[in-house]
Amino acid sequence: MSRIAKTFETLRGQGRKALIPFITAGDPDPDMTLPLMQALVEGGADIIELGVPFSDPMADGPTIQRASERALQHGMSLRGVLGIVSAFRRENGNTPVVLMGYANPIEAYGTDVFARDAQAAGVDGVLVVDYPPEECVEFSASLRDHDLDPIFLLAPTSTEQRYSEVAALGSGYLYYVSLKGVTGAGHLDFDEVARRIPVIREKVGMPVGVGFGIRDAASARRIAQVADAVVIGSRIIEEIENSPRDEGPARVRAFLREIRMALDSKSGRGFEEKP
């Protein structure tokens, strides 16, 4: 069983929801990524999404684009990201790591070589933002050959036909983009999320994580009422951006703990599932 599947199984047994923070590898500089990943684990992360910086992050908002630019200024590369994951794996054998990025750095690396090296480094899943299922048949096969979970996105605008395409190619979990727009955008339509998630979960037959627009404990808890996992990205990047370099990990840990506590609290007030 993959590390991702095992993680969700354990959480299900405990009646808990997965917390999936996102940071960009190499932001604010490559030496800080490992301490930040450790801080995320200490803060309660169940899975870490590690962004592979790209010069043209079309689907991201300004916050993650700035993180990408800082990382690239420090010479971060896909090879460098895999090096960081290897180092993380030497200390942590349990927390799944999912790489999230754009197609071009992976194609420049070579898709098959990448799958091999990612597996060797201890990566668990890969989400390529600009590889929709129809452009990802071969790459998904290559990932699965190397025991890596291909993770896909679904959006509020996705048709049910697309749920099936994603179900056929993806594994691990499904990432539901909770609003129209780019990462870090403002508002979230909870009712819409609550209506869609059960349908999607049934169609795709895997855990569903929700991201884009989750910014605090309250919104995380509301989302966790219906989703299997909560993904938080831009808000954590902002925390890193606004901290003195050495205080980044401590601040990120504290921020994530708050979310963790909200997710694990049994009261679950503030969210009413609509039929």
Add this chain to the structure above:
Amino acid sequence: MPMHELPYHQPDAHGHFGRYGGSFVAETLKPALDELLAAYADAQRDPAFRAEFEYDLKHYVGRPSPIYHAKRWSKLLGGAQIYLKREDLNHTGAHKVNNCIGQALLARRMGKPRVIAETGAGQHGVATATVAARYGMECCVYMGSEDIKRQAANVYRMKLLGATVVPVNSGSKTLKDALNEAMRDWVTNVGNTFYIIGTVAGPHPYPMLVRDFQTVIGTECLTQMPELAGRQPDAVIACVGGGSNAMGIFYSYIPKTDVRLIGVEAAGFGLATGKHAAPLTANSPVGVLHGNRTYLMQDENGQIIETHSISAGLDYPGVGPEHAWLKDSGRAEYVAVTDDEALAAFHALCRLEGIIPALESSHALAYAAKIAPSMSSDKLLLVNLSGRGDKDMHTVAEKSGIQF
């Protein structure tokens, strides 16, 4: 549409030109592209759509644009006869407006009251702002802040036409970053917004539909050349940034295999310097950017690198996927000319023919000037003069050390 009459069937149903093209976008955009594809297919079956498009091309743009025999310049060069397809005489001063009318009519048909666009030199932005005014649509144009500095007059033109111009400060602050930003706007406002892409790049169906709307250029040439010159040209030459004017004039000639098709990229300071915008000529690696797979200027880590050209409209690290396909298939040849060569052709056309060409088009002219002297005087070169150079006064003056 003409594509159905031709023995050339690209792209396939998923927008692939061989290994190029495709639809490499985040899931959030996919349904919007499917909706666009369906609307376009529907419009193609509707004679009224075609009729309205053609009406506006004739009465609003001023088509057909003439072909002009540049006799004095040809004589001076002492070889092949050079003919110019005068897209510079179109309303708004470039070929861009053909495509904008097509897409604005599609937007109206789809019930989208707001159009957005990216622009480099400002020509596509001006054309979009123009048709938005013409059809009563809200218009927002994204433009790199570097380009805004280089093209102040066009920025003002867009504002006069009622458009909002949004400066883009991310990345290299040029065309590619404007495209990123426009995509972000589209993904956020997809319900009421139509994204008018200006070139034959982007995700399927854009490379196909932009090409189809620009095909009028080459179709006119097919009848005009025999009337004016007695036969079809030996070669058709066009500049290539994203490549819409080139696809527009090439497309109808693809089945005529005795006509050479030559795309001219921007060699900037020279291919050897790395400061250029010529991914095809430089044999750049193939990659994925802005929704399609194509030749891409990138570093060894797959990061897109900054390009250079004196012409903002050619300053783009990728190229339309159909050009990538035409290069690999050998049907078209791709070459590059430097900033200085383009400038020399710019000045020659001003002085000898009384035509001020756009710096983009000057690249195609420069290549014609390069090969004409070695050809006999009964050979015919057809150059797509894709736009006029009024917008480039500032750049050319600066190069000559003149301040306004």
